[in-house]
Amino acid sequence: MSVSNEMVRDTYDLYIGGTWMSTVDSKRFITSNPATEEPLAKVAAAQATDINHAVETAREAYPGWRDTPPNERGRIVYRVGQRIREYQDELATLESLDQGKPRSQAKSDIEGAARYFEYYAGAADKLEGTSVPIGPNQVDFTVREPYGVSAQITPWNFPANLFARGVAPALVAGNTTVIKPAEQTPLSTLRLAEICSEAGIPDGVVNVVTGFGEPAGSALTTHPDVDTITFTGSVPTGQTIMKQAAENITPITLELGGKNPAIVFPDADLDETAIWITRAIFTNAGQVCSAADRVVIHEDIHDKFVSRLIDCAEQYEIGPGKQDLDMGPLASKDHLGKVMRYIDLGRREGATLATGGKALDQDGHFVEPTVFTGVKNDMRIAQEEIFGPVLTVIPFSTEAEALEIANDVEYGLVGGIFTASVKRAHRLAQRLEAGNVYINKWFGDTYQTPFGGYKKSGIGREKGLDALESYLQTKNIAVNLSDSGEGDLPGA
Numbered sequence: 218m219s220v221s222n223e224m225v226r227d228t229y230d231l232y233i234g235g236t237w238m239s240t241v242d243s244k245r246f247i248t249s250n251p252a253t254e255e256p257l258a259k260v261a262a263a264q265a266t267d268i269n270h271a272v273e274t275a276r277e278a279y280p281g282w283r284d285t286p287p288n289e290r291g292r293i294v295y296r297v298g299q300r301i302r303e304y305q306d307e308l309a310t311l312e313s314l315d316q317g318k319p320r321s322q323a324k325s326d327i328e329g330a331a332r333y334f335e336y337y338a339g340a341a342d343k344l345e346g347t348s349v350p351i352g353p354n355q356v357d358f359t360v361r362e363p364y365g366v367s368a369q370i371t372p373w374n375f376p377a378n379l380f381a382r383g384v385a386p387a388l389v390a391g392n393t394t395v396i397k398p399a400e401q402t403p404l405s406t407l408r409l410a411e412i413c414s415e416a417g418i419p420d421g422v423v424n425v426v427t428g429f430g431e432p433a434g435s436a437l438t439t440h441p442d443v444d445t446i447t448f449t450g451s452v453p454t455g456q457t458i459m460k461q462a463a464e465n466i467t468p469i470t471l472e473l474g475g476k477n478p479a480i481v482f483p484d485a486d487l488d489e490t491a492i493w494i495t496r497a498i499f500t501n502a503g504q505v506c507s508a509a510d511r512v513v514i515h516e517d518i519h520d521k522f523v524s525r526l527i528d529c530a531e532q533y534e535i536g537p538g539k540q541d542l543d544m545g546p547l548a549s550k551d552h553l554g555k556v557m558r559y560i561d562l563g564r565r566e567g568a569t570l571a572t573g574g575k576a577l578d579q580d581g582h583f584v585e586p587t588v589f590t591g592v593k594n595d596m597r598i599a600q601e602e603i604f605g606p607v608l609t610v611i612p613f614s615t616e617a618e619a620l621e622i623a624n625d626v627e628y629g630l631v632g633g634i635f636t637a638s639v640k641r642a643h644r645l646a647q648r649l650e651a652g653n654v655y656i657n658k659w660f661g662d663t664y665q666t667p668f669g670g671y672k673k674s675g676i677g678r679e680k681g682l683d684a685l686e687s688y689l690q691t692k693n694i695a696v697n698l699s700d701s702g703e704g705d706l707p708g709a
Contacts, residue, residue, distance in 0.1 A: 235420030278421025475630025629671030
């Protein structure tokens with residue numbers, strides 16, 4: 218299927234109950250192409266009343282979806298994955314236009330979205346409980362049940378992929394969903410909701426509300442009829458959502474980003490490692506929560522490894538997503554300003570700008586792949602998530618010092634170890650304070666593997682079968698078989 222800007226509609230409404238509908242006040246905002254700064258479409262800006270309508274629609278659809286036989290739920294969810302494959306080119310084009318990433322990377326994201334639906338579909342009729350051996354006078358067992366209405370708030374860096382990452386396990390478990398995509402990148406999410414309907418997902422099971430954190434996001438996370446919340450984004454926003462969720466004691470899953478160390482030892486393959494690390498920081502212009510933000514490098518190989526990093530960085534070709542080069546733009550003008558402020562901060566802190574550091578003098582929100590050396594771990598550029606193509610290089614002399622530097626941040630999402638020593642790799646993997654550890658590679662997690670963070674990087678796990686824990690609750694059922702009439706007491 219050949220697609221172009223003509224596939225983008227002029228206006229988009231909310232998608233609620235299987236139909237398009239305008240907001241209560243008809244307000245809209247503009248989403249634009251970050252590579253050209255040209256407007257793409259006018260999108261509905263939901264208000265609290267619209268959020269309430271979406272949640273109540275999901276609530277009404279819940280009993281029917283919950284009671285759909287699990288094998289049938291699985292077949293429908295699998296069809297969603299198949300439909301995504303049919304529309305892969307269209308979805309990748311939408312993603313590339315709206316988010317800015319190179320088209321081949323967008324296409325990979327859509328492939329991943331399809332795989333989430335296919336993977337979780339197979340689990341639908343395998344969500345089993347357990348039998349508890351109490352004794353001859355009681356039969357005791359557990360069942361796994363959905364929560365009800367799942368609110369999903371997704372970020373702007375991987376909108377289509379993260380839609381699938383949360384919605385697929387929520388649906389398989391029997392929940393209905395209300396999704397609020399980031400206002401910067403709503404288009405692929407709205408199209409995916411349509412595709413879910415085309416695949417047979419009943420009306421009201423997948424609803425999309427577009428708009429801003431205020432009022433739309435907060436109306437969703439504080440709604441008393443939302444039963445569980447999944448959020449991916451920044452720590453400050455995650456903290457706000459946790460406080461809001463506490464009012465209704467709503468369970469929450471948070472994936473909040475990281476400041477991720479890649480520890481490189483002298484026995485590593487330096488050419489291969491340089492390729493892994495530059496890919497890990499410059500893919501999607503560094504707008505990846507699991508990017509390799511910090512290289513923690515042994516002092517004996519510091520200079521020659523930095524030379525390799527610089528060579529790799531300077532070979533990156535930058536341009537609009539449709540050109541399908543190595544790196545696209547940052548997602549917005551505001552975010553470009555934030556990244557440039559961090560680059561200026563790095564200079565003021567005394568770090569050495571080894572390469573890059575400039576915004577491109579052209580339309581769009583482009584910045585060069587950037588490498589800082591002479592970085593100390595207490596500098597802000599080494600401690601704070603920049604979320605851009607900015608790599609900090611920090612030397613170490615001993616294994617213990619490397620581990621101390623790696624763990625000395627408030628985040629704990631991922632970490633990497635590059636070494637030829639299996640013993641060293643396992644030894645450090647056990648001590649890294651991170652939810653995921655990559656050894657001699659990066660981005661080692663897939664739709665099959667659990668993903669989530671330690672410390673301020675989040676709560677709970679997404680991906681893999683562990684993700685289902687965010688969408689299922691356990692009920693224990695005790696059946697009395699005794700004829701004696703004797704009663705148990707609490708705490709026995």
